[in-house]
Amino acid sequence: MSVVQQQMAVPLFFSDSAVAKVRELIEEEENPDLRLRVFVTGGGCSGFQYGFSFDESQEEDDTVVERDGVKLLVDPMSYQYLVGATIDYQEGLQGSQFVVQNPNASSTCGCGSSFSI
Numbered sequence: 630m631s632v633v634q635q636q637m638a639v640p641l642f643f644s645d646s647a648v649a650k651v652r653e654l655i656e657e658e659e660n661p662d663l664r665l666r667v668f669v670t671g672g673g674c675s676g677f678q679y680g681f682s683f684d685e686s687q688e689e690d691d692t693v694v695e696r697d698g699v700k701l702l703v704d705p706m707s708y709q710y711l712v713g714a715t716i717d718y719q720e721g722l723q724g725s726q727f728v729v730q731n732p733n734a735s736s737t738c739g740c741g742s743s744f745s746i
Contacts, residue, residue, distance in 0.1 A: 640692075640694060640712075640713075641667075641692070641694050641701065641703060641708075641711055641712070641713075641714055641715075641716060642694075642713075642714070642715040642716065643694050643696045643699070643701050643715075643716050644715055644716065644717040644718065646717060646718040646719070647665075647701075647716050647717050647718040647727060648696045648697050648699045649718070650718040650727070651665045651699045651701075651718075652697070652698075652699050654683070655699070658683075660685070662685045663683045663684070663685060664683070664684050664685070664687065664693075664699075664700040664701065664702050665681060665682075665683060665684075665699070665700070665701050665702070665716075665727070666681065666682050666683070666684040666701075666702040666703070666704075667679065667680070667681055667701060667702075667703055667707065667711065667716055667727075667729065668680045668681075668682075668703070668704060668707040669706070669707040669710045669711065677710065679728075679729045681727045684702060687700075687702055688702075688704065690704070690705050691703060691704055691705075692704075692705070692708050701716060710731070710733060711729065711731065711733070712733065713731075713732050713733065714729050714730060714731040714732065714733065715729070715730040716728075716729060717729075717730060
C-alpha cells in the first residue's frame with residue numbers, strides 16, 4: 630500500500646435532509662445535471678465563510694460526494710477546510726438553509742455561515 634493510500638482524507642458527509650432537499654430542487658428545475666457545490670471563501674465575521682451554489686459542470690479536480698444519485702461538488706482549495714464536515718439542510722426559526730457542521734472550525738459566528746480555523 631502506498632503512502633498516499635494510507636493518508637486518505639476523511640470524506641465529506643451529505644446528510645439525509647440535504648440529499649432530499651437537493652433532489653427536490655433538481656426536480657423543480659427539471660435539470661438532472663445540477664449538482665450542489667459547497668465552497669469556502671475569505672470573509673465573513675470569522676475569517677472564512679461557506680457558500681452554496683448549483684452547478685451543471687464538474688471540474689476535473691473537484692471532489693465528488695454522491696448519495697442516492699445526488700452529487701455534492703467541492704473544489705480542492707475548499708476541500709482542505711471541509712474534510713470531515715457534514716453538509717446538512719435545516720429548517721428553523723431563522724429560515725431554511727444548507728449548513729456545514731465543521732469539526733475543523735475553531736470558532737463560528739452567530740449566523741453559522743462563517744468560521745475560523
